[in-house]
Structures are given as structure tokens and as C-alpha cells.
Amino acid sequence: MRLKIVQAGEPVLRVQARRLSRKELLSSETRQLIDWMRETMRDAPGVGLAAPQVGLPLALAVIEDPPEVQRAIPPEKLAERGRRPVPFHVIANPTLRLEGEPVEFFEGCLSLAGLTALVPRSLRAHVECLDHNGNPLTIHAEGWYARILQHEIDHLNGAMYVDRMHTRSLMTIDHFTRLWSELPIAEVKKNLGI
């Protein structure tokens, strides 16, 4: 089943999500929710979806950056972003440790439909969480995967990319694609007055 993705302004996007007990994580209700979140993320399409985005204040997110999505992106853009395929997985009750200089790229969010902005994020992210079976999972991520993790974990803390973006860079995805996507980030920043 495809779930409704809530948009900016829904209070659930601004609250601290609740941690799940291991029993709750393994319940048939949560397993069903994870299946529906996976289906909803793939349908959108997106590379991550957090439970608050489907209206539930739970510390749970699904992530997947499949090769078939990446095939549509030029190899030099993938390399610049450090973007490599990430198989489907679940993160529950994550804690995040950041490392490395911030790197700046445009990112979007399924809860800010049609918009994109330039967002600084740490190059590396280290995450301690539970997987879909309630087992401890440690993730050491770099590049785009580190960005996805930071974006999704922000959602679980009631934050969105608009809290971190260069405010002058907010634009429609349509304008980004037509006017800005081919320019180096340094030039984009100069032209936007950042």
C-alpha cells in the first residue's frame, strides 16, 4: 500500500520521534509499516523515507539508493557526490556522529515537494541503530549515503533541510534543472549571492 507523504506544515514533521522497543520493532504492525514505507519510497521515487513523513512520530526510516536510479545520472555527477548504490535497509532508534568537512550539494525532500536547495552536510556519518530484526547495526557512510542518513535522521529529530540550507538557494526543481544543475557549485553560490 502506498502511504500519504505529509508536506511541510504538518506538526508531525517538527516533533522528536519516539524510540521503538525491540518488541515493537518486531511486531507485525511495524513489519507491515516497513513494507508500506518501502513501497511508498520506491513509488515516489525517493532514496529515503522517515516515519514522520507518513504521519507517524516513530524513530524509524527506510533507505535505498538502487543502481537502476543511478543509471539515469551521468557518471561524473555520481563520482562528484560520492554516490554509490545502497541496498534497501531499515534504521531504527539511530544515533549519529559526524565527521569530515561539510560538502555542499542540492538536495530535495519528499515532504517539500517540487523544491530543492543547497545544503551543507558532513562528508562522513557514523550511525548506531537497530536493523529491521532489532539487531544492533553500525554504519560507516561517506558521500551521498552519509547525506541520506543525515537527512533521514534529521526527520526523526523534527528537522528538515530548510533548517540547514543556504536560504538564498531555495528554488523549484524545475528551475534547478533548467538553470543551475550544470554549473559548478562555486559558480552557483556566486550567482545566488551566497
Ligand code: ZN
Ligand atoms: Zn526529507
